Amino acid sequence: MSLPSPLSFVAKAPVVPVVVIERLEDAVPLARALVEGGLPLIEVTLRTPVALEALRLIAAEVEGAIAGAGTVINRAQIDATIAAGATFLVSPGTTPELTSAFTxxxxxIMAGCATASEAMRLAELGFEVLKFFPAEASGGAAFLKSIAGPLPHLRFCPTGGIGPANAGDYLALPNVVAVGGSWVVPSDAIRAGDFGKVRELATAASQLKRAAKFG
Structure with a gap:
């Protein structure tokens, strides 16, 4: 099965910011800071009451942003986020019903998995880049390195427990196309309206090197 591929998106930057927006007024300046820092992919997690409207604002008002939705767990959220302007979707895991909706x-879609068997099944269905979550708790970079030999066709965007201290370990693996992380959008900086700090962190993250090849 051939599904829409996220590879052209994740090729644009080594880090996908995982964003939790508590206040709607933060959405646009936060997204602009990330884009200006070189991280155009923005995963707006559906964890707050304003998340959907925040996604809509980013998609409509922030030039250069590639806005997507994270923590997608059911069909209704798929429909709602696409209507809001999402250009990609991310799930923490993938139930049979959610898998069917994703196809x-x-x-x-970056469908979530935590084991080799889950990853193999999703790849068989046509998913080209998988979210490995929770990355650190599920074996980390060592796990992804260990399955690269027997399963070289699988590609991952690991998320969960990743920060500046270990992002390079993941990005050094050829089966890791990008990493997801919240360290570039610290909650204290957002609450303080310090989007300059977000821009600074995004700039540093955008310069991380990765071993994955695209195309």
């Missing part, structure tokens, strides 16, 4: 979605 019908018109935009790229």
């Amino acid at each position: 019908e979605a018109p935009i790229p």
Whole structure:
């Protein structure tokens, strides 16, 4: 099965910011800071009451942003986020029902997995880049390195417990196309309206080197 691929998106930057927006007024300046810092992919997690409207604002108002939705766990959220302007979707895991809904979605999906068997099944269904979550708790970079030999066709965007101290360990692996992380969007900086700090962290993250090849 051929599904829309997220590879052209994740090729643009080594880090996908995982964003939790508590106040709607933070959405646009936060996204602009990330784009200006070189991280155009923005995963707006559906964890707060304003998340959907925040996604809508970013998609409509922030030039250069590639806005997506994270923590997608059911079909209704797929429909709602696409209507809000999401250009990609990310899930923490993938139930059979969610998998079925994802295969019908018109935009790229990074479906979540935590084991080799889950990853193999999703790859068989046509998912090209998988979210490995929770990365550190599920074996970390060592796990992804160990399965690269027997399963070289699988590609991952690991998320969960990743920060500046270990992001390079993941990005050094050829089967890791990008990493997801919240360290570039610290909650204290957002609460203080310090989007300059976000821009600074995004700039540093955008310069991380990765071993994965695209195309």
